[in-house]
Amino acid sequence: MIAMAPIPVNPPLAIAALWHDGGHRCVRWAPASRQRVTAALPALRDRLAPVLSRRCTHVRGLGGLKAAVREARSLAARRPFVARFDIRSYYESIDHGLLLGQLREAGVTGPLSGLLGQYLALPDRRGSGRGLVAGAALSPLLAALYLTPLDRAMERLAARGLGYLRFMDDFVLFAPTRHILRAAIRAMHAVLATLRLDVHPGKRFIGKTERGFDFLGYRIRPAGKLRPAAQSVQRLCERARRLHERGAGESRIRRYVQRWYAWLHGGLGGRVAAKGGVTGIWVIVLKRLHITGYRVHPA
Numbered sequence: 001m002i003a004m005a006p007i008p009v010n011p012p013l014a015i016a017a018l019w020h021d022g023g024h025r026c027v028r029w030a031p032a033s034r035q036r037v038t039a040a041l042p043a044l045r046d047r048l049a050p051v052l053s054r055r056c057t058h059v060r061g062l063g064g065l066k067a068a069v070r071e072a073r074s075l076a077a078r079r080p081f082v083a084r085f086d087i088r089s090y091y092e093s094i095d096h097g098l099l100l101g102q103l104r105e106a107g108v109t110g111p112l113s114g115l116l117g118q119y120l121a122l123p124d125r126r127g128s129g130r131g132l133v134a135g136a137a138l139s140p141l142l143a144a145l146y147l148t149p150l151d152r153a154m155e156r157l158a159a160r161g162l163g164y165l166r167f168m169d170d171f172v173l174f175a176p177t178r179h180i181l182r183a184a185i186r187a188m189h190a191v192l193a194t195l196r197l198d199v200h201p202g203k204r205f206i207g208k209t210e211r212g213f214d215f216l217g218y219r220i221r222p223a224g225k226l227r228p229a230a231q232s233v234q235r236l237c238e239r240a241r242r243l244h245e246r247g248a249g250e251s252r253i254r255r256y257v258q259r260w261y262a263w264l265h266g267g268l269g270g271r272v273a274a275k276g277g278v279t280g281i282w283v284i285v286l287k288r289l290h291i292t293g294y295r296v297h298p299a
Helices: 031-048 064-078 096-105 110-121 139-146 148-160 178-194 230-245 250-265 277-289
Strands: 015-021 024-029 081-086 163-167 170-175 205-208 213-215 218-220
Touching: 024 031, 031 110, 031 139, 064 163, 064 170, 064 213, 064 218, 081 178, 081 213, 096 110, 096 139, 139 148, 148 163, 148 170, 148 178, 170 178, 170 213, 205 213, 230 250, 230 277, 250 277
Parallel strands: none
Antiparallel strands: 015 024, 081 170, 081 205, 163 170, 213 218
8 A cells, every 4th residue: 555645634624616517516625625635636546446346447547438338348249138327416416424434444534534524514515414526536536436335236246147337327237138137237226225326217228238228428239330329419519509609610619529529439449430430420510500601521
């Protein structure tokens, strides 16, 4: 274990601004507090490294989004049944008492524990005892820890052929038979009940992998190449629309589409269908936004 600098407990953390964005609680820490929160990240990462599941791919060093997509495609080719879920209002639903208990079990004590208690409680102006701020340094690790009971439950079913991947609160199960998939789903619901969480009713798929399913912005099928999920294209068009409404010109919107297209293909080694190329995506954006007068092909 790497020796870490001590984490000061005093003075208490202070918030410069607190707001909600898209259903997420967001915070801007006062400058000194922001430095303390950022300085605590290596210590927290070190403490949680032995505890976090290697199937939780959003954690640094465990692969990231593109590795999860590659693995999901591989598992889909080897398992005929799939169930994909995410958690309803995940960050807003995290129970502080349960999370602090998990931190104690992971060996997080002393000043670091005190700082994390403030990190959770200060933005909770209503005293609900729930919720995790988005976009802050420690939140991804804390969010990874909170669902480790689910990770462990699914890993125990690996001996029965279950494949499992998680990226934050978006996770997917692959099974060789319907029976094993049903058993995994029952175990999942039991664990989520203990964590006081629910799956999002509108963001799930249960069926055969051959039908295809969406995961992390991609449409995945066991045969054929990856494609962007419909929701991913919709988000692209909505962001392009906002740029257009704010007065962005053709070249700026085109650059945004080109960056999105580069992200779509990046890290996937030719696994993404390229029919139509970036021009095809550009045409979709122009049609969805009802924009006329822009060139289809760059000069």
